[in-house]
Amino acid sequence: MARKSPSKAMQLTGYRRPNGAVGVRNHVLILPVDDLSNAAAEGVARLINGTTALPHPYGRLQFGEDLELTFRTLSGHGANANVHGVVVIGIEPKWTDRVASAIAKTGKPVETFSIERHGDLNVINAASRVAYQMVQDASELRREPIEVSELVLSIKCGESDPTLGLAGNKAQGRAVDRLVDMGASVIFGETSELTGGEHLIANRCATPALKRKFMQIYNDYIAMIEAQGVDLLGSQPTEGNIRGGLSTIEEKALGNIQKTGTRPVNAVLNYAEPVKPGLGLVFMNSSSAGAEQVTLCAAGGSVLHFFTTGQGNIVGHPLIPVIKVSPNPITCSTMSEHIDVKLPDLLVGDISLDQAADRILDVFARTVNGRLTAAELLRHSEFVITKLYPSA
Amino acid sequence: MAHRALAHKSTDDVAIAVADLKAGEELTIHSLEGGKPHKVKLLEDVPLGHKVALKDLPKGHVVIEYGEKVGQMTQAVARGGYVHVHNIRTLRWNYGEKAKSAKPKASSRAKGGR
Numbered sequence: 366m367a368r369k370s371p372s373k374a375m376q377l378t379g380y381r382r383p384n385g386a387v388g389v390r391n392h393v394l395i396l397p398v399d400d401l402s403n404a405a406a407e408g409v410a411r412l413i414n415g416t417t418a419l420p421h422p423y424g425r426l427q428f429g430e431d432l433e434l435t436f437r438t439l440s441g442h443g444a445n446a447n448v449h450g451v452v453v454i455g456i457e458p459k460w461t462d463r464v465a466s467a468i469a470k471t472g473k474p475v476e477t478f479s480i481e482r483h484g485d486l487n488v489i490n491a492a493s494r495v496a497y498q499m500v501q502d503a504s505e506l507r508r509e510p511i512e513v514s515e516l517v518l519s520i521k522c523g524e525s526d527p528t529l530g531l532a533g534n535k536a537q538g539r540a541v542d543r544l545v546d547m548g549a550s551v552i553f554g555e556t557s558e559l560t561g562g563e564h565l566i567a568n569r570c571a572t573p574a575l576k577r578k579f580m581q582i583y584n585d586y587i588a589m590i591e592a593q594g595v596d597l598l599g600s601q602p603t604e605g606n607i608r609g610g611l612s613t614i615e616e617k618a619l620g621n622i623q624k625t626g627t628r629p630v631n632a633v634l635n636y637a638e639p640v641k642p643g644l645g646l647v648f649m650n651s652s653s654a655g656a657e658q659v660t661l662c663a664a665g666g667s668v669l670h671f672f673t674t675g676q677g678n679i680v681g682h683p684l685i686p687v688i689k690v691s692p693n694p695i696t697c698s699t700m701s702e703h704i705d706v707k708l709p710d711l712l713v714g715d716i717s718l719d720q721a722a723d724r725i726l727d728v729f730a731r732t733v734n735g736r737l738t739a740a741e742l743l744r745h746s747e748f749v750i751t752k753l754y755p756s757a
Numbered sequence: 758m759a760h761r762a763l764a765h766k767s768t769d770d771v772a773i774a775v776a777d778l779k780a781g782e783e784l785t786i787h788s789l790e791g792g793k794p795h796k797v798k799l800l801e802d803v804p805l806g807h808k809v810a811l812k813d814l815p816k817g818h819v820v821i822e823y824g825e826k827v828g829q830m831t832q833a834v835a836r837g838g839y840v841h842v843h844n845i846r847t848l849r850w851n852y853g854e855k856a857k858s859a860k861p862k863a864s865s866r867a868k869g870g871r
Contacts, residue, residue, distance in 0.1 A: 527773040527806045527807070527808070528805070528806050530765070530773075530823070531763055531765070531773050531789070532775075560849055561825070561826075561827065561847075561848075561849065562825065565825075596849070596850035607841075607842055609806045610773070610774075610804065610805075610806035610807035610808065610841070612827075612828060612840070612842045612846075613827050613828035613845060613846065613847040613849075614847050614850075615825070615826060615827040615848065616822060616827040616828065619822065675806065693805070693806065694805070712775045713760050713775050713776070714763070714787075715759060
């Protein structure tokens with residue numbers, strides 16, 4: 366029997382940006398370049414309805430690759446296709462302009478404000494007037510028909526347990542295969558959490574060069590951990606994972622990998638590198654901590670994230686909807702308000718993997734079209750920049 | 758009838774409870790990828806999400822799940838027993854011992870994850 370293809374029925378709408386990138390939300394972003402500028406950015410966001418500030422603790426006296434990653438994370442959020450326009454606020458004009466110019470390459474409206482020689486109140490006044498206009502313009506944009514092949518998506522699991530490897534991640538993997546076959550890019554990561562299954566990912570890399578690059582990134586990550594004189598016992602698996610039934614990192618990794626589906630890995634990227642649609646499955650080096658990985662994916666261009674959870678991770682993001690999928694009946698009943706796609710019937714075998722994937726893709730299509738996720742409704746807007754080493 | 762426990766492969770050493778299981782239950786455990794089901798009488802309670810031994814697993818046995826190596830038994834467990842952190846450990850790191858590559862530093866910045 367031919368598999369029922371939800372792509373036929375999937376009528377998707379989104380926002381097409383000046384550079385052709387397609388988003389599923391329409392934010393006006395107030396972006397502080399550094400920790401000192403959070404107060405002004407949040408001041409603007411409080412004054413002007415419909416704006417989103419992204420406060421964070423970094424951006425002062427960083428250097429080298431760590432500074433580049435912070436810049437890439439900030440400008441990647443501004444460039445994200447879920448964003449209509451950006452107001453960039455920093456203490457000094459030079460770095461503020463650098464973040465803004467990277468965003469301006471997308472053709473979207475960007476304005477900068479620096480606080481030195483002006484003060485917070487003058488900046489909040491001027492920036493609020495600009496934000497006011499951006500929100501009014503954004504409010505007049507209309508959704509238009511889009512294709513799955515125009516989207517960059519991302520996946521992660523958290524508070525994992527063996528119900529994910531058995532059901533939730535397997536169903537998610539089936540959905541990922543279908544999205545990749547329809548032409549989407551799908552980002553996965555969680556470098557340390559591939560331990561025990563890294564050979565399976567390496568063997569799915571599309572070329573020998575990609576395989577070498579993947580193994581280099583994986584080995585460097587583990588070497589970085591071991592150079593601290595520690596291993597990951599005690600944190601991989603986490604206490605929550607162990608409570609849920611996971612006993613070793615290998616078991617966790619093999620369950621984790623189920624959600625990547627079965628397609629080849631067509632790109633191997635470092636933290637927050639930009640991703641275009643049409644690449645298929647993409648590995649991005651990242652921490653396995655939920656908010657950090659979702660943030661890196663959003664910086665890379667993901668406009669929607671699938672988050673499978675066993676014991677009940679509740680993470681969200683300020684700009685991209687995070688769809689929670691869980692097969693665990695205890696989590697689906699005790700944390701019902703956090704779970705968008707409930708699959709306990711898959712866990713006990715009452716529905717098939719294809720039926721479960723249909724359910725995930727149905728919620729995906731409705732979320733793309735504007736349905737709010739549990740995380741959006743509950744104001745989960747975690748934004749966590751990955752920091753590589755101490756500041757100067 | 759709804760499953761009570763499921764294995765990834767019929768050749769695996771362990772299956773996963775998909776409900777809270779009680780000692781004494783007699784189960785027919787199927788695999789997601791087909792193959793011959795296992796008949797198992799539970800020797801202990803096994804909570805939802807946790808592992809049941811599908812065969813006798815001696816101390817030192819390398820445990821197979823998903824058709825892959827997931828760890829090593831630190832104590833023997835009989836078929837129908839409960840397999841968890843009290844009797845299985847990772848093959849990657851030495852339990853309770855410092856990693857060999859370097860001495861611990863005061864400012865450990867290693868990142869855990871979830």
